[in-house]
Every structure is written in C-alpha cells, then in structure tokens.
Amino acid sequence: MDMLSRVADSLYWMSRYLERAEHMARVLDVYVSEQLEEYSGAGDRRWRSVVDSLGLEAPSSVNEGNVGYWLAFDIANRSSIVACIMSARDNARNVREQISSEMWEHLNRLFHQVRAASLTEDWSADQHAFLTEVKDGAHLFQGITDSTMNHGEGWHFIQLGRFIERAVSVSSVVDVHFRDHMPADDGEHHEGVDLLKSCTAFEAYCKVYTAELKPLRISEFLLLNHEFPHSVCFAVDQVEVALRALPQSADRRIGGKALRLAGKLKATLTYGQIDEIMTTGLHAFLAEIDRQCNEIHVALHQIYIEYPIESAIEV
C-alpha cells in the first residue's frame, strides 16, 4: 500500500524526537553523575556547556539549580525530555494504524511513565532512575520497531529520523566539547570520558584504542568510525541506505536530490582524515556537517511530503 505523505512525516518526527530524548537523557545522566564529584566553582561553566552541546538556549530563569528540571521535566521547554517523548508519542498517535501495536503500546506506556514522573516527583528525587528509564525505553522501542514492523517504506522514514538526528546531535556534542576543552595530548581526560559516555562510546572506544584517551582519537572515533552506531559516519551511512531504499520520485528535477546530498556527505566522512580536519578547523567541519544534514532534511520533505499538487497529477 502506498504511504501517505503525512504518515511518512509523522514516522520521521516520531523517531527523531525519541532519538533526541534518548540523547538528552544520556548527556544529562553524564552531567548529573559528574556533578556528584565536581567541586563547586566550575558548575556554572559546565551546565552552560551542556545546554550548548544540546543546541539549546536557556532562558534567563535557568540556573545551575534548576537546569536539570528544565532539561528533563519542564514541558514549557519544548525540547525537554518529557516534551520530546510527548511529541514522539503525538506523532505516533497520528499514525497508530501504521505502526505495530507493540510499538504504540510501548511508546504510550513510556509517555505515561515519564509524564507521571514529571507531575508527581521532584526532579532531584531519583534522577538516575528516571534517565535510565528514558534510555531503556528508547532502546526498547528501537528493538520493538526493528522486530515488529515491516522493514518497508515507513521503517526507512523511521531510520531517517533517527539517524539524521543522531548525526546532528553527536556532531553538536563534539563541537561544544572541543570548543570548551582545547585539544591537548596530555592532562586530565575525564572530560574525554564524559564526552564518550554521552555518546555511549566509552566501552566501544576502549575496544578500539584501549583506555588511553587522546582527543584526536576521541574525535576520530565519534566522527569517522564506520562500525560504531553512534558515530556521525555510521549515522550518515544509514541515512544513505534508507534514502536508497525509498521509491524514487517521478519528478526528476528534485527526485535524486536527497540521495545525492547524502552520498556527498558520506564521501566526506568516509575519506576524511582526522588530522586534516583538525588542521583546517574542527568547528568549521562540524558546522558544515550540520548544514548538510539540514539540507538532506529539507530535500526529503520537498520530494516526499510537501510536493506541489500540480506537478504530481497522474497522467
């Protein structure tokens, strides 16, 4: 059966919001546990860095004391974890008949759990348990999705939402990290551990490079590694695979645009060398990735979702 454009759009956003909630939960969990060890003073710089790395701008009312609440529970913040899960679930609700019952039931249950937690519990009560619930919930949803839904068109839109979001959010975390911690080959590396952990990458990194943490290797791993599922390169590979699997548009003018953009970005990451990237400027490189991901997103919408009627009337 053909897929409604609106449905494709909702699947994409459902998945993108959930990926975002999971990413935020991870970054916040790392921040929360690091808070326990940190001596006072560095706190203000640190929480601002967390907010920046998530690509957010905090209103002036947010401070070190309430930033966790604002990022996790506050639905007035449209990007908070609870708000993201709510948006993911609203999108899923829009397309209930397109996803498996297991997917819907799980996401709906996750929503009710986090919503209830945010209404009844104090944020400072059990932060780790809440964040773990979110991460587990998102992982489980991914597993349920992969094992209960046809790996057809809809599933590919889910993949696109997940991996475009992942490419953007991982490059943003890396960007802010190296902005705030100038790469040096010696010194304290606990920030490096935190960066890896916020991308679930610490153990995977150690298997490749051992526990010897070097900024160059960390950035190489998070940006260019082909096998690690949270690297930017891996995410872009998946985006390209998904785009290739979608039906090609009849409209030749824009039909191949998204695929061409993804192929180009993939080549940049596949053939990129970390020392070159560092020499020419990591920030500029990451900004370019962000821009290209956004272009892919826009092209995807032009081709499959918001095309003009006149150009698409069947002959």
Place this chain on the structure above:
Amino acid sequence: MPFPAPFQQYSLGEAYDEMFASVGEPRPHFQALFDRLRELPMAELRRRKQTADQTFLHQGITFTLAGRDEGMERIIPHDLLPRIITGEEWAVIESGLTQRIFALNEFLGDIYTDGHILNDKIVPRDIIFSCRHFRREMRGVQVPRGVYVTVVGTDLIRTPAGEFVVLEDNLRVPSGVSYMLTSRQVMKRAFPDLFQTCDVRPIDHYGQALLATLREQAPNNRSNPTVVLLSPGVYNAAYFEHSYLARQMGVQLVEGRDLAVHDNIVHMRTTGGLRRVDVIYRRIDDDFIDPLSFRPDSILGIPGLFNAYRTGNVTLANAIGSGVADDKALFAYVPRIIRYYTGMDPILENVETMLCSNKAERQHVLENLDKLVVKAVGESGGFGMLIGPHSSAREREEFRAMIEADPRNYVAQPTVSLSTAPCFVDGSGVEPRHVDLRPYILHGEKTTIVPGALTRVALRKGSLVVNSSQGGGSKDTWVLN
C-alpha cells in the same frame, strides 16, 4: 431464596432485569455467569478488573477530556461483566433492524428524488424541509446503488415487559463500534472459561464486513476500488475508533489535508505521488466536509469534494444528507415510513414520541414536564435533554420557554425505565445498573449485523443516562448461539 454473595446488594425494581427473573433466580442464559461469580472471590474480580483497565489504557483505547491537560487521557469506563442476549432475542432484533434500515434508506432515496411519501402525505413536508440535516444540494443526486446509509447504530432499550424498542437511530456518523470490538478482546482474557461454556457468537469479522460493504459501492463499478477512512484527525474524541477501523480493514486513514480534488477526481497525497480515491468512509459531519459547498470555515474538509461526489466520481458513506432520517421529530413517523415502504408492521416498536410542533401533543408535554424526557431534535450525546423526574423547577421553566419559542425543535418521550444488568462495583460486589443496547448495522447489497453490540451502562446508581460524555460506561455484549 435471597441473593447470595456477591449479589447481596442486588435489588429488583420495576425495570426489567437482564439477569434475574426473580430474587436469587437467574435466567437460564445467565446461569453460567451466576455460578462463576459465586465461586470467584472479590479480590480475584478486582484483579481482573484492574487487568482489563490496564489493557484499555495501554492500547490507547482512551478519550481526552475536553479542556483538560492534553496529555491526560481517560479510558472509557468499562464494566467487567458481560451482558448476555439469547439467540432468539437476537433474531428479533436482527430482523427488526434489517427492516427498519431498509425502509429508512428507501425513504432517503424518495425524499431526495420524487418525494412520493410526501405527495401521499404520510410524512408532512415541513418536517423534512425544516430539518437541520436536510441538504437541498442532494436533490436529484444519483448515489451508487441507491445506498444512502451504509453504517448505522440504532439505540434500543428494553421495556419492563422485556420487549426491545427503538429509542433513536444514528445515521450520520455513529460511533462506538470499536468499543464493541476491543471490549470483546479484553473480555476473552478476563473470562476465558466462560466463553467456552456459554457458546458466544464471534464478532471479529466486523472489519471485513465493513470493507466488503464499502467496496460494493465504488462509483461506476470501478474494479479494485481504493477505500479510505476520512477522520477529522487525532484531536477528535473518536480518533481511536477511526484508526482502529482503518487497521481492521487495511485501508488508509486519511485527514482532509491528505486529499485533494482536481478535475472532480479525488486524490490522496502519498510519498509515491497522488493516488485516486474511490470510496470514502467519512467520519466527518456534512457541515465540515467541503468548505466550498458547506461551512466555509471548516479546515477539516476537502475543497471541491462535493462536486466530485455529485459528478459520481467518488462515493461517500454515509451519503450527504442522510441525517434527515435520524431527526428526532421524524422519529415519530418511522413506523409509518416502515409500513409505507415494506407494507408490513414494524417488527421493533418505537418508544412513544410526542411532537411539540403538534398543538395537542405540545399541550400534553407542557403539562407533564416533570414526568417526561424532553429532547432537542438536532442534538446527540445526551445534550439538550430534560429528564423530567430528575429535573428542578427552574430547568423545567427553561425548557417550557424554549419549547414555546421553537416547538419544532423539541420532542418528548415517556421516562422509560431502561432494563438493568449486573455490574461489578468494587467494594460491594455485583449490583444492577441501567443499560441500553446499540447494535451496528451494515447496509449495502445485503444487510449485515454482526451478532454483538455496544451495551452502554449508566454507572451511577439509579441513573438513566448512559452517554459516555455524561458518566456512562460500556459492557461487552454476548449473543449466544
């Protein structure tokens, strides 16, 4: 013999009781349930009730309370115990409804074309032309196979004498069938053993039957027609049902923004381009379906849809303008309509209905406001209603003024004591509550009624209002072989 546990709080009143013929004596078809309930400890019943509620919540079988926090959804209150109907009782309901829907469909075809029934003065013209749901735009429009009503939900109640009578018809966009289907799934888990002993007739084929009926009505007999279900969208109270039925049928669930009309052909917007649509099972009222033909402020509708429909390029189920046949004032004429088109007496009687537009009847109504139920003709969902015996003097005065100002808009019925059925009440056991019955009729080439229904129950003790918007709940309905 008194009522044994868990029925100690049970009492029999003037109403017909579905379960007990007399104190402590269950009717034969309720015997198995009776025996089972006597064995089950209260804690076990409570556990099953909680499991059932959890299932409803997790499947998202919920409705959102208007004006409340968006995230907070409630499940439709559901009673744990089934309402059981015998095969003989069902046969009467089935033949009565088949006859009734046939006649109402004929009636619609007649008034939108030649108007014989009006010329023969069986139904007065003014009652048709003053009806809010009459669509003069439909005059002379050819609907495929002459089918105006495809999906109907008719509300029946049981009189103290045990007879089923019709309380009202729903011919526009009747809802609730998804509760009938899902509550059956839940009940199979709650009482698997009883299902086997009771020999309950299955209802799971409703989706296939609905799809087959819709496909039959494709315009110009187009082969392999594309059927879609048109919903107002996720914020509609019945959205769960729309989504559920689309899945049961395997058809696209579309919203107005998914459809576009070009050269009087309806297309839907897909990722692979535009696709032609043949049959639309619409769950949007006439008023909102096409801003060019009806309400211009509708953002749910599809501009140009009515022209495509009039041209015969797309079928709408139910047809535009079918609401005229469920007008509460017309209701009083339905027995005459049945006799006119079938030549036979109605198998199911109507609840007696007085028209306030008729001077003598109005006089009677105004003198007996404290005994009658007064209804505004165009309303549904239990709104615009005065229940005389439960009303205050002030409410009666308000209705008196409204009736005198616009008599055509009001009808009155005697306060009928709905039958009672056993319900699980946590903390006290099993108690009687008032219920009605809404079977769903599919009308096309032939008439199909799956052997089941939505039993709506007034969960508050003594209450006669079963509407879900007013504290009503639902029960699974078992039709036995």
